[in-house]
Structure formats: C-alpha cells, structure tokens
Amino acid sequence: MTDRKTLNRRKFLGTTAGAVAGVLTLGRPSLSEEKERPQGKPGEPITRTLGRTGYKIPIVSMGVMNADNPELVRRAYEAGIRHFDTANVYQRGRNEEMVGRVLVEELKARDRVVIATKINIFPQQRNAPAAEIKDMHRKRLEESLRRLKTDYVDILYSHDVSDLAWLKNPAVVESLLEFKEQKKARFIGFSTHQNMNEVIKAAMEMKIHDVVLTSLNYSLYDYTEYLETLKKAAAQGLGLVAMKTQCQQAWYRESVPAEMRRFYEGPIIHSALLKWALRHEFITTAVPGFTTFEQLNADMPVAYNLEYTEEEKKFLEDRLVRQQMAAVCRACGQCQPTCPRGVDLPTILRAHMYAASYGNFYQARETLDGLESSRSIKACADCERCAARCVRGVNIARRLEELRILLA
Ligand code: SF4
Ligand code: SF4
Structure with missing residues (x-):
C-alpha cells in the first residue's frame, strides 16, 4: 500500500520530471494541431473553469463509481482533488454515503469541493406518466442529499441520456429546472455514454444545461465530428467533464502479439490515455475511476503536467495500439x-x-x-x-x- 508521502505534490512533479515538452504529431488532425500544453505552476495542479458554472477545478477529478474504500476518497482530497463524481445508483447508494461521510462529515470540506451526482431512471421506467417521472426525480434527489449529508449538490446530472426524447422529456427538464430553482442543485446537466454527438448538439440548442459528463477516450481519436461538437459546446459555455478516459481493457492485451504487450503493461497506459483526453482544452476535467492508491498515484501527476513522456508517446503512436482502439465500443449504436x-x-x-x-x-x-x-x-x-x-x-x-x- 502506498503511504501518504508518496502522494506528496513534489513527488508528483518528480515523477513527471522526465516529461518532454513539445508537439506530438500522430498524423491525425486532432493531434497534429495540438499546441504546447500548459503546465501547472510548480507545486500546483493545472486548473480549468467548468463552463458557466465558474468552478475552477483541477483537471483530474475522482470518478467514485468503482471505489468502495473511504480512505481512497480521503487521499484523493489530500492529493488536491476537488471534484467528486458519484450517482444514486452506484453501489445502491453506498457510494454517495461514502462521499458524504468522508468529505462532508469527516473532512468538513463541503464548501471546498464540487460534488456531482446523478439521478438514474432506468430505461424500463422511462415510459411512465410525467407525474411519476417527476415523483421519481424528487424522491431520488432527496435520498441522494440525505446520503451525501448536504442540502445541495453542485452538479446534478440526468443520468445516461442517449436519445433526444429522454433529453427533452418535459418531466425530466422541469424536474432539473425545479431543483435548480430550489437551490438543491446549483447546476444541472446530463451524462451520456451513447449517441453523445447528437444529444450534445441538441443540448446546445436547448440551452438549459450547465454541464455535460461525456465519454472521451483515445478510441475516439478519429471521430472528428464529435470532437468538433465538444469544442463548440465548450465555446457556448457548457462545462465538459470527461469520463471513460482510460479505455484500457484486458482483451486488448490478449489480442496483441506477446512481443508488443509491453506497451500494454504498467502505469504509462493510464497516464498516456488520461493525458490524451485532457490535452483537449475544451475538457475541463476528467473523472478517472481509480480504485487503488497506485492508480491514484499514476493519475494525479497528470494534473500537474500534460506533456507526454517518451514512453507515453511511443505507446500512443504505436500502430498496434491504434489498431486495438478499433476494438473499443464507441456506443455508436450502428450495430x-x-x-x-x-x-x-x-x-x-x-x-x-x-x-x-x-x-x-x-x-x-x-x-x-x-x-x-x-x-x-x-x-x-x-x-x-x-x-x-x-x-x-x-x-x-x-x-x-x-x-x-x-x-x-
Ligand atoms: S457498432 Fe460497434 S462500436 Fe458501435 S455500438 Fe455497436 S459494437 Fe459498439
Ligand atoms: S443476434 Fe446476437 S445480439 Fe441479437 S439476440 Fe442474437 S445473440 Fe443477441
């Protein structure tokens, strides 16, 4: 297990001291146009402003979904993370309970953190009458606030929005606006894992959402239309939070020749993929779902320096890595x-x-x-x-x- 000293900021900077400044060209428009990345001030993480919310937060946040260890949430806070992403459905509410217990009750950090949660209405419940949908929203938010030990959340997402009908459903829209009006949610938005390009474009026209939590990872490097949409959404003031940034999956490794597997081992995969997502400046922050102290240690230096190391470049430029990215489902729905x-x-x-x-x-x-x-x-x-x-x-x-x- 990693000790606290390992999470010392200087140590993070030391870890990335070998980073090489300069432009990385991978032969694709999205990367070849990249400029030199900004680095954080010495000892401080890079921060960006989350669209019209005005929240200025470090570019690395915590996706709490997969974590069940309160000590990890505490360490993340001590390491400088200030935005924590959970949902009513994660671990049947225990995930929210853990966030509330550690950040609000024990660390008394409510005013120093951005807490985001989500209201999930399962697809099979989405055809319910409007009054029932609104009632589900009200009850679920009340339960979330109780578990989080707070009377407001900073960001409330409508969870898992993949079609325009649900995005525009009046009962959903009215519920979100009502919660904002009541100040139970400071800002509202939605999460999307599927059909992201279309729903984000529609949200730009609706102009009621403040933040979007969306999938962005290296497998989407050539989806230029989506990347353009994200850029425009950010320019319009939508705060963009990236999820699913580290699409590393065991089956990539299995399907590459043994001599190439070295590219799939070790923490460089984690950091390279996270940097790739965050080098898109229209993304304010990412919510990697680390579950161990080692993963936190691998992700956190990225908050201080987005320059690729030589090893990370090698990994991202590798033809086989790119080929394997084709094996990542983009949730496009074309199948x-x-x-x-x-x-x-x-x-x-x-x-x-x-x-x-x-x-x-x-x-x-x-x-x-x-x-x-x-x-x-x-x-x-x-x-x-x-x-x-x-x-x-x-x-x-x-x-x-x-x-x-x-x-x-
Ligand atoms: S067509 Fe392929 S990438 Fe698209 S949703 Fe189906 S499996 Fe995923
Ligand atoms: S075609 Fe494939 S996805 Fe469809 S029902 Fe059969 S096994 Fe399932």
Whole structure:
C-alpha cells in the first residue's frame, strides 16, 4: 500500500520530471494541431473553469463509481482533488454515503469541493406518466442529499441520456429546472455514454444545461465530428467533464502479439490515455475511476503536467495500439439494426466494460437489470448464432459470451 508521502505534490512533479515538452504529431488532425500544453505552476495542479458554472477545478477529478474504500476518497482530497463524481445508483447508494461521510462529515470540506451526482431512471421506467417521472426525480434527489449529508449538490446530472426524447422529456427538464430553482442543485446537466454527438448538439440548442459528463477516450481519436461538437459546446459555455478516459481493457492485451504487450503493461497506459483526453482544452476535467492508491498515484501527476513522456508517446503512436482502439465500443449504436431481436447492444457492451474492464460486477448487473427484458442480454439466451455486426470490428458475439461468463 502506498503511504501518504508518496502522494506528496513534489513527488508528483518528480515523477513527471522526465516529461518532454513539445508537439506530438500522430498524423491525425486532432493531434497534429495540438499546441504546447500548459503546465501547472510548480507545486500546483493545472486548473480549468467548468463552463458557466465558474468552478475552477483541477483537471483530474475522482470518478467514485468503482471505489468502495473511504480512505481512497480521503487521499484523493489530500492529493488536491476537488471534484467528486458519484450517482444514486452506484453501489445502491453506498457510494454517495461514502462521499458524504468522508468529505462532508469527516473532512468538513463541503464548501471546498464540487460534488456531482446523478439521478438514474432506468430505461424500463422511462415510459411512465410525467407525474411519476417527476415523483421519481424528487424522491431520488432527496435520498441522494440525505446520503451525501448536504442540502445541495453542485452538479446534478440526468443520468445516461442517449436519445433526444429522454433529453427533452418535459418531466425530466422541469424536474432539473425545479431543483435548480430550489437551490438543491446549483447546476444541472446530463451524462451520456451513447449517441453523445447528437444529444450534445441538441443540448446546445436547448440551452438549459450547465454541464455535460461525456465519454472521451483515445478510441475516439478519429471521430472528428464529435470532437468538433465538444469544442463548440465548450465555446457556448457548457462545462465538459470527461469520463471513460482510460479505455484500457484486458482483451486488448490478449489480442496483441506477446512481443508488443509491453506497451500494454504498467502505469504509462493510464497516464498516456488520461493525458490524451485532457490535452483537449475544451475538457475541463476528467473523472478517472481509480480504485487503488497506485492508480491514484499514476493519475494525479497528470494534473500537474500534460506533456507526454517518451514512453507515453511511443505507446500512443504505436500502430498496434491504434489498431486495438478499433476494438473499443464507441456506443455508436450502428450495430442495432443487425440484431433481429433489437437488443440494446451499446448498453450491453457498456455492461461488459463495467465487468471486464472495471471489475465492477454490481454496476454491470444494474445496467443490464435496468433494460427491458426484451432488449437485454436475456433475449440472446435462445439465439442460435449471433448475427449482430459492429461497423468497427468489435467482436460482439464474443463480448456477449464473456459477459455471460463474468456474471454467471
Ligand atoms: S459494437 Fe460497434 S457498432 Fe455497436 S455500438 Fe459498439 S462500436 Fe458501435
Ligand atoms: S445473440 Fe446476437 S443476434 Fe442474437 S439476440 Fe443477441 S445480439 Fe441479437
């Protein structure tokens, strides 16, 4: 276990002392246009302002979802993290309880941190009458505030918004605006893992959201339309928080030749992928979901220096790494029509990521349980041969099989 001294800021700077300044050109427009990155002042993390909220926060935050160790939250705070992202559904509310207990009760840091939580309404509940949807929102926010031991959250997200109908659902919109009016939520927004480009573009027209929590990782390096949308959204004042930044998954390693696997080992993957996301200046901060002190130690130096080390450059420039990125599901939904039963493949593949990549079986099950059974993996049970095809080469049948085994 890492001791506190390891989290000393000087040590972080020391860790990145070998960083090489300069422009990294990977031959893609999104990176070749990069300018030299700013570095934090000595001993201080780089901070950015979260859109119209005005919150100035370090570029590395904590996605608490996968963590169940209160000491890790405490260490994250001591290391300088000031934005903590949780949700009502994480660990059936215990995740929020931990955040409230450590940050509000024990550290008495309520006024020094930005707490973001989410109200999740499962897909199978989304067709309920408007009054019921509003009632669910009210009850869930009250429960979250009680667990977080506070009378307001800084950011309240409508969770898992992947279609325009839910984004614009009047009961959802009115609930969020009501909470803001009542000052139970200082700022409002939504999280999106799927169809991100479309929902963010629609949100820019709606002009009621303050913050968007969205997926951004290296597998999206050539999705220029999405990157452009994010840039425009930030220019319009939307605060952008990046999640799913470190798309490292065990199956990449398995599918590359043994001699290349060195690129997939060790903490450089973590830091290289996190830096790639944060070098997009339209992103204010990222919420890596570290679960160990070692991962916190690997992520935190990134808050002080976004320059790539030679090793990180080598990793990101490697042809095989880029090829393997094609095996990361972008949740684009283009495989949907290829499944004759209409199962919700992007959501099921997200559940695969929770289980296979994060080791968070609880969240994987919750994600699957939230789907109508006709759209869940249950619908695959008596399907003789998977006909679903990914436009990018994700082996869908294999992922479904892995998920079944992992959750058995
Ligand atoms: S499996 Fe492929 S087609 Fe389906 S959502 Fe993922 S990236 Fe898109
Ligand atoms: S196994 Fe494949 S084709 Fe069959 S229902 Fe499931 S996703 Fe669809």
